[in-house]
Amino acid sequence: MISQSLTLTWRSLVPLKNSPGQLLAMLIQPVFMIVIFVYLFGGAAGGDRAEAVQYMLxxxxxQVALMATIGTGMNLATDIGNGVFDRFRTMPIARMAPLAGRILADLCTMTVTLAMAVLVGYLVGFRVTTSPLEALAGLGLVLLFTMALSWASAWIGVIAKSVTAMQGISTAVLLPLTFGSSAFIPATDLPGWLTAWMSVNPVSHLAAALRGFTVGGLDAADVWITLGWTAALLAVFVPLALRAYNRRVR
Structure with missing residues (x-):
């Protein structure tokens, strides 16, 4: 099953060499996000831009990683609509391989996108004040969580009637999670009811953990809560995605 998943991962990555527009969008997206949040809204996180960069980056x-998970479901919905998975059904491969291959391919592209975001962050003044290993551990935690979230995206992509429907559902779920978190502004600066939501929002804990790994002040509770959410997402959505896939291609 592992070799089959890796083969289908490569199948998903090969078309990128013939899609320069998709590659460009993947690299430019973090640039726009950093410009918008750091330069336009940066004053909300600190007294000056340097503090804003350290907090908001x-x-x-x-957010860049989480929004990229929408692509998993969109690509699966597109493949199902084009009949690609009907051909997989006739092949002697594990039923999990097409889904795992798609998610692993998106994890590879997500790594490139995060690397680009880090590079742009350095250009606008962000500096890692911890060790390189701690910073890599923080990025690894982000990739681990988004990999788990990609299974939820895969499930939506399989059950959605169209690519447009899948994109709409995923966006409606992710926007409250990302913008309703302390990723961009401290929870203490907001009304009590919103602060309460932020305290249970997994994105708040993921952002806080990454901030601790990169600029210091890490709270181990944020790491364990993020790992707990990761395990819960995998436990719920891996079986759901596989069940929906089996029904869809039966």
Whole structure:
């Protein structure tokens, strides 16, 4: 099953070499996000732009990664609509391989997008004040969480009637999670009811963990809560995605 998943991962990555527009969008997206949040809304996170960059850049990295998971479901919905998975049904491969291959391919592209975001962050003044290993651990945690979230995106992509429907559902779920978190602004600056929501929002804990890994002040509770949410997402959505896929291609 592992070799089959890796083969289908490569199948998903190969078309990128013939899609320069898709590659360009993947690289430019973090640039726009950083410009918008750091330069336009940066004053909300600190007294000056330097403080805003240090606070908000980890949140931007998290949002870029989470929004990229929408692509998993969209690509699966497109493949199902084009009949690609009907051909997989006739092949002697594990039923999990097409889904795992798609998610692994998107994890590879997400790594490139995060690397681009980090590079742009350095250009606008962000600096890692911890060790390189801690910073890599923080980015690894983001990739781990988004990999788990990609299974939820895969499930939506399989059950959605169209690519447009899938994109709409995913966006409606992710926007409250990302913008209703402390990724971009401290929860103490907001009304009590919104602060309460932020305290239970997994994106708040993921952003706080990445901020701790990169600029210091790490709270181990944020890491464990993020790992707990990761395990819960996998436990719920891997079986759901596989069940929906089996029904869809039966």
């Amino acid at each position: 980890p949140g931007v990295l998290v």
